[in-house]
Amino acid sequence: MQPRNSRLNSAALRGAVDLAAVKAAGEAAQKAEQARAERARQAAAGEAAGEAPAGTGYPLVVDVTEDTFEAEVVQRSTEVPVVVDFWAEWCGPCKQLSPVLERLAEEYAGRIVLAKIDVDANQLIAQQFGIQGIPAVMAVVAGQLVPLFQGAENEANVRKVLDQLILVAEQRFGIVGTGGTGGAPAEEGAPDAAPRRPEDPALAAAHDALDQGDLGGAIQAYRNVLAEQPGNTEAKVGLAQAQLLQRVEGLDLQTVRAAAAADPKDIEAQLRAADLDLVGGHVEDAFGRLVSTVGKTFGEDRDAVRLRLLELFEVIGPDDPRVTAARQALARVLF
Template identity: 30%
Template sequence: MDPLFPSGVPSRGRGPAPGGQDLIKDGSTASFRADVLEASMQALVLVDFWAPWCGPCKQLTPLLEKLVREAKGTVRLVKIDVDANQQLAAQLRIQSVPTVYAFQGGRPVDAFQGALPESELRAFIKQLAGPGEAPNLDEVVAEAKTLLAQGETETAAALFQQVLQAEPEHPAALAGLLRCLIAAGQGEQAAAMLAELPAELARHPELAAVATALELARHGAEVGETAALRKRLAVDANDHQARFDLAMAYYAGGESETAIDELLDLFRRDRAWNDDAARKQLVKLFEALGSAHPAVAAGRRRLSSLLFS
C-alpha cells in the first residue's frame, strides 16, 4: 500500500489532507481547475495572488488564513504565487499584488486589491458566504469512523484531517487519523505522532486506545509466524502460550476476528491461565479496535456468555 502521508507525519490542523479536502492550499496553473473552479461549486473559494517580494502580501495572507479557519468549511483559500504562475496571472489580468478573487459556482464573483484590515475582510467574506453554519465536527468524525471500519482508509483520513484543521486537538479526530496511519501500515509514524501529543491529551480514552493498539501490534510482531504456532497447537491443543501468541500474531496481521476467536478459545479452555491473561488481553483488544469495529460487539457477547456459563 502506498504511504497515506508520503511526506511524513502530518502536522495537526495544518497541511494538505488526503483526497483534496484541505481548506487552505498552495495552488498553481495546473491545479486551478480542481482547486478553484470545481471546489467553488461546493463552497466560496478565495484566491490570493501574492509574490515572495510583496510586503503587503505578508500582512494579508495570515489574516485570510485565520478567517478561513474560523469559517470551518464554508470558505476555502487557494494561494497562488504570481511569479511561479505568470500565465495564469496574465489570464486573470492580475496587475498588482496582493489581489484576491472570490469564486462561487465556478466563476469569479468579486475581487479586491491591496491588504485590507481584518474588519473589512470579514465583511467581504460575510457578504459572499453569509454567516454560514459550522459543520458538526462530531458528525464528521462519526462518518469518518464508519468509513475507516469499512476499509475506506484514505477517505476517512481526509475527513479526520478536515476536522483537525478546524480543531487541531480534537481527540477523536486525532485518534482516527492515527488509526488510518496504522491501517495503512505506517505504525511507526503513528507512534511518533502520538509521542508528540501533550500528556493530558494523550490520556484521552480514544487516544489511549490507539496506544493500546500499537502496543498489541508490537507484541504481535514479536511472537513469530502463525504457521509455527499452529504446528505447536497441532501437537498440543493445550499449549496455552502458543495459542495466546497465535492470537497476537493474527492481530498484528490484521486478522482481528481470528485473534478474538483464539483468545476466547483459550479463555474457554483455562480462564485462570497466566493470571487471567486471555480475558485481560481480550479487553485490551476490544479497546484497541474500538466499539465501532464489527468484531467487538460479538466478541464481548461471547466473552460475557463464557464468564457467566
C-alpha cells in the first residue's frame, strides 16, 4: 500500500478545509459508515432473496447549483468521492478539460461522481471554495475538501489524480463508490476494493489528531512514530501536512499575498504565501514562488527557502509531475 498522504499527489491535505455544510469530518465519516452498512444490509437481503445486485442509482455526471450542492456534493461524498469541476461557458480551457472529466467519470463506472459547477451561475459556491481561476478541479470525500489541480491537464495526468483520489477515499475513509447510472460494468470477478492492512495504532492516532484539527497533537504523534520508525514515509508526509496547516492557521490570504508582492525579498512573506498557495490547491504557484526565491537568495536565506520547498514536495508526493518539474527547476537555479 502506498503512503496514505502521498497517494493524492495533487494535494492530499486531509482536513485542510472543512466545508461549511459539514459540521465535522467525524460526522461525515460516521454518515459514510452508516451508508455503507445500509448498502451492505440491502445487498445481503437482496442476495438472500435471489435478486441481482443493483447500483446506487446516482448519476455519474451532474450539474450542481447552490440549491443542490448540499445533496449532490456534501451528502453524496459520504458514499463516493465527488470530483468538482468549476467551469464557465466563456472558458476555453474548460471546454478542453470538461469532456475529459466526463468521459473518465463514465469510464470509472461509479467509483467517482463528477459534479459540474458553472461559476457564473453559482458565484457563492465559487467564493466559498476560494476559486480564483478556472478550470479548477477539487474533490470532496466524507465532507472533506481536497484541492486537486487548476488549469487544463492532459488525460494521463487527470487519470493519475483520480486513481490516487480513489485510493485515498478507500484506504483512509473507507468510501468505495459502488455504482451509478451509467458507465461500463466492473470486470467479472474483480474485487470490490483494495485490501486494507491493519494500521499501526500510533500512526492511526496521529491521523485521527490531524483529522480532528488537533495540529499540535498530530505533530507530536507523528514525531513519536518517526522516533521509533525513522523511515516511515507515511508519518513523514503526515508531519509535513500537520506542520503546513499549523503554519497557515490565522493567516489572511489577501494580506499575505499583498505583503509578498510588495517585497519579493521578504523571505518570510514568500514562505507564508507559498504555504497558502499550496493549501488553496495552487501547487504550481507555490512551487514557482519558492524556486524563484531560491534563485534570488544566498546563504541561510536560500537554505531556509530550499528546505521549505522540500517540505512542500513531501506534502504533494514524489510521483506528482509538478514535483518532478519543480525539482528540475530547483536544480537549475541551484547549479
